[in-house]
Amino acid sequence: xxxxxxxxxxxxxxxxxxxxxxxxxxxxxxxxxxxxxxxxxxxxxxxxxxxxxxxxxxxxxxxxxxxxxxxxxxxxxxxxxxxxxxxxxxxxxxxxxxxxxxxxxxxxxxxxxxxxxxxxxxxxxxxxxxxxxxxxxxxxxxxxxxxxxxxxxxxxxxxxxxxxxxxxxxxxxxxxxxxxxxxxxxxxxxxxxxxxxxxxxxxxxxxxxx
Numbered sequence: 001x002x003x004x005x006x007x008x009x010x011x012x013x014x015x016x017x018x019x020x021x022x023x024x025x026x027x028x029x030x031x032x033x034x035x036x037x038x039x040x041x042x043x044x045x046x047x048x049x050x051x052x053x054x055x056x057x058x059x060x061x062x063x064x065x066x067x068x069x070x071x072x073x074x075x076x077x078x079x080x081x082x083x084x085x086x087x088x089x090x091x092x093x094x095x096x097x098x099x100x101x102x103x104x105x106x107x108x109x110x111x112x113x114x115x116x117x118x119x120x121x122x123x124x125x126x127x128x129x130x131x132x133x134x135x136x137x138x139x140x141x142x143x144x145x146x147x148x149x150x151x152x153x154x155x156x157x158x159x160x161x162x163x164x165x166x167x168x169x170x171x172x173x174x175x176x177x178x179x180x181x182x183x184x185x186x187x188x189x190x191x192x193x194x195x196x197x198x199x200x201x202x203x204x205x206x207x208x209x210x
Contacts, residue, residue, distance in 0.1 A: 001013060001015040001101050001102040001104055001193070001194055001195065002014050002015070002191055002192065002193055003130065003159070003191070003192040004190075004191050004209075006021065006024070007025065007029075007032070007165075008023070008025050008031060008049055008050075008161070008162060008165075008168065009022070009025070009044075009049070009050060009108075009111070009132075009134065009161045009162045010023050010024050010025055010034055010050075011108065011132060011159075012034070012038065013099060013106060014038075015102050017073075018039045018040075018071070018072045018073075018074060019037070019038040019040075020039065020040045020041075020042060020074070020076075020101075021034065021036055021038040021040070021041050022042040022044070022132075023042070023043065023044055023050040023108070023110065024036055024041065024050075024051070024052045024053070025049045025050060025052055026048045026049065026052040028048050028049070028169070029048070029168060029170060030168055030169035030170075031167055033052060035055065036053075036055050036056050036057075036060065038060060039059075039060065039071065039072065040060065040061045040062075040063060040071060040074075040076075041060055041061070041062050042063050042064075042078075042095075042097050042099075042108070043062065043063070043064040044094050044095045044096070044097065044108070044109075044110025045083060045093060045094045045095065045111055046064075046092075047111065050110065050111065051064070063076060063078065063097075064095075065078055065095055066078040066079060066080045074099065075099075075100040076097060076098070076100075077097070078095045078096070078097055079095065079096040079097075079098065079121055079124045079125060080094075080095065080096075081094045081095065081096050081109075081110070081112055081114060081117075082094060082112075082113055082114050083111050083112075083139075083140075085113055085114055090113075094110045094111050094113065095110055096108070096109050096110060096112065096121070096125065097110070098125060098128075103196045104129050104130065104195065104196065105126070105128050105130070106128075106129065106130045107125060107130070107131045108132045109131070109132060109133045109134060109149075110134075111134060111139060111140045111162065112133070112140060112149070113139070115141070115145055115148075116149065116152065117149060122152060125153060128153050128154070128155040129155060129156050129157060129194070129199055130156070130159065130194060131150060131153055131155035131157065131158050131159065132159045132160075132161050133158065133159070134146065134160075134161055134162035134163075135161070135162065135173075135175055135178035136162045136163035136164060136172030136173045136174070136175075137172060137173045137177075138171065138173065139162075139172065140172075142177060142178075143173070143175070143178030143179070143180070143181050144177065146160065146178050146181075146182075147178065150182070156199045156200050156201075156204060157194070157199070157200065157204070157205045157206075157207060158204060158205070158206050158207070159192075159206075159208070159209070160178050160206075160208065163175045163178070175208070182206060184204060184205075185206070186206045186207065186208040187206065187208075188208055188209070188210050189207055189208075189209060190209060190210050
């Protein structure tokens with residue numbers, strides 16, 4: 001299967017039969033919006049930089065909350081969480097998504113804002129091969145917190161997301177703090193191919209998309 005970064009917190013997961021896009025953003029972000037041509041769209045929460053559904057066709061399945069779903073042999077679990085560290089009182093709810101595709105377990109944290117995962121959340125997340133985690137702070141966890149959350153999950157691969165880049169109109173931090181805290185040298189790619197055979201078995205790998 002392949003993982004492609006579409007910008008901000010938006011990713012596309014695809015194999016020979018299906019494709020899923022997570023957290024498509026609107027043009028209000030200042031970034032070029034992704035074209036949605038997928039079988040499924042996953043939305044972690046309703047903010048404009050994660051929930052642009054303008055171009056979604058009638059055939060596309062939209063998933064926008066906690067629950068368990070299955071389509072074309074792909075299993076998806078939505079896990080409730082908070083967009084802040086005050087049980088949602090500041091910025092509302094957020095859904096963490098687990099996607100099991102081609103024997104690989106993917107975890108997309110959405111706009112996670114808790115300072116740590118609760119035991120029940122960790123149990124539902126389970127074993128994770130690839131973790132996509134926000135690192136830009138202000139509206140989500142920051143770089144230091146992202147390292148701590150990653151340590152709770154213990155993935156094989158980490159992909160940082162939701163950080164400041166050129167043209168992004170949202171005031172968040174860049175990835176520098178996270179990169180300093182995590183202590184791993186990032187491998188840069190524009191399209192990541194992942195399978196059970198290619199997953200790292202010893203040390204965690206860090207990927208950043210160009």
